[in-house]
Amino acid sequence: MRMFRRSTPPHTPEPDPEAPVALVENLRHVYADGTAVDFGDVPLAVRPGERVVLLGPNGSGKSTLLLHVLGLLEPQKGSVRVFGRPAHTLPPEWRARVAALLQQVDEQIIGPTVWDDVAFSPRNLGLDRVDADRLVEGALRRLGIWELRHRVPHALSAGERRKVALAGAIVFSAGTRFGPRLLVLDEPFAALDPRSRAALLALIEELRHDHGTAVLLSTQFVHTVPEFADTVCVLAPGGRIAAHGAPEEVFARPEVLESLDIEPPVLSQLFRSLERRGISLPAPKSVEHAAELLAGHCRDGVCRLPDLSSGRRAQEEYG
Ligand SMILES: Nc1ncnc2c1ncn2[C@@H]1O[C@H](COP(=O)(O)OP(=O)(O)OP(=O)(O)O)[C@@H](O)[C@H]1O
Ligand SMILES: [Mg+2]
Numbered sequence: 001m002r003m004f005r006r007s008t009p010p011h012t013p014e015p016d017p018e019a020p021v022a023l024v025e026n027l028r029h030v031y032a033d034g035t036a037v038d039f040g041d042v043p044l045a046v047r048p049g050e051r052v053v054l055l056g057p058n059g060s061g062k063s064t065l066l067l068h069v070l071g072l073l074e075p076q077k078g079s080v081r082v083f084g085r086p087a088h089t090l091p092p093e094w095r096a097r098v099a100a101l102l103q104q105v106d107e108q109i110i111g112p113t114v115w116d117d118v119a120f121s122p123r124n125l126g127l128d129r130v131d132a133d134r135l136v137e138g139a140l141r142r143l144g145i146w147e148l149r150h151r152v153p154h155a156l157s158a159g160e161r162r163k164v165a166l167a168g169a170i171v172f173s174a175g176t177r178f179g180p181r182l183l184v185l186d187e188p189f190a191a192l193d194p195r196s197r198a199a200l201l202a203l204i205e206e207l208r209h210d211h212g213t214a215v216l217l218s219t220q221f222v223h224t225v226p227e228f229a230d231t232v233c234v235l236a237p238g239g240r241i242a243a244h245g246a247p248e249e250v251f252a253r254p255e256v257l258e259s260l261d262i263e264p265p266v267l268s269q270l271f272r273s274l275e276r277r278g279i280s281l282p283a284p285k286s287v288e289h290a291a292e293l294l295a296g297h298c299r300d301g302v303c304r305l306p307d308l309s310s311g312r313r314a315q316e317e318y319g
Contacts, residue, residue, distance in 0.1 A: 019084045021214040022046040026078030037061040037239040054218040056235030062218035099169040099180035115149040138174035139167040158191040179211030227286040248283035
């Protein structure tokens with residue numbers, strides 16, 4: 001695998017706004033030791049501004065897929081296109097529009113201090129000192145790590161290092177010239193505390209608002225996925241795309257998730273359990289949405305309870 005490093009060109013042409021930002025078709029990868037990952041023939045497209053979440057058990061190929069989208073691995077079969085071009089030969093001026101967080105963050109942190117690391121790309125671009133410093137300060141403050149700026153990255157905690165790598169990835173997002181069009185995040189919430197996870201979700205929404213950024217991320221934090229994702233893609237062991245669609249469609253098939261040892265979001269479980277008891281409501285996206293749906297189910301403080309026969313049926317069926 002080639003080292004990932006952010007590149008910063010002098011001119012950035014606009015990618016075609018109509019084309020999928022990323023498109024993966026018939027991809028198969030065989031590692032040097034013979035381990036094969038085959039994503040099958042279901043295409044995976046990420047459209048402008050779309051939020052796509054990859055779920056899958058350990059070893060199912062999430063990182064392999066993301067490394068292909070980042071152009072760090074080359075397809076042996078099939079194709080991976082980003083902005084309509086093969087990802088592994090993406091011109092640097094378009095590569096600069098892709099912000100990435102690798103699962104192994106240490107592979108992308110190279111500066112001797114946090115400040116130097118986040119400043120790598122602005123310096124590489126030859127921005128004047130004042131502009132570069134402004135971008136670095138903005139990114140450090142956005143990630144809440146301003147006070148870490150003089151620290152040695154490799155002496156930081158796992159969550160702190162992840163924030164440093166994220167700051168480097170989004171360092172241009174305060175300006176308009178190189179705002180990211182595609183954010184590729186491999187397990188971005190791992191090692192982050194709840195407040196930091198919420199802050200990262202808010203940051204992603206800001207980027208989408210400011211730059212129309214599309215997002216492709218992998219995560220094991222399934223509970224926030226219905227609120228966050230437009231599309232969910234579930235990988236089975238070996239890489240096959242086992243389910244693909246809107247969260248409410250994918251999470252309506254718990255048997256697929258359970259067969260892959262993926263726990264459905266807790267709110268999906270709760271609402272399916274209510275359905276078995278005769279209360280049928282739309283799929284909830286968040287705690288707030290679930291509360292609204294349940295409150296709407298009650299009129300004037302009196303809950304419309306299901307008729308007893310359906311409750312009995314549910315009890316007989318599910319115990
Ligand atoms: N460098 C490598 N050499 C050989 N096999 C590899 C290499 N990297 C990954 N693999 C194998 O490829 C498969 C997919 O691994 P990958 O890291 O993409 O899975 P993942 O879904 O990201 O897992 P996790 O949830 O643990 O991050 C696994 O069987 C893994 O053992
Ligand atoms: Mg992985």
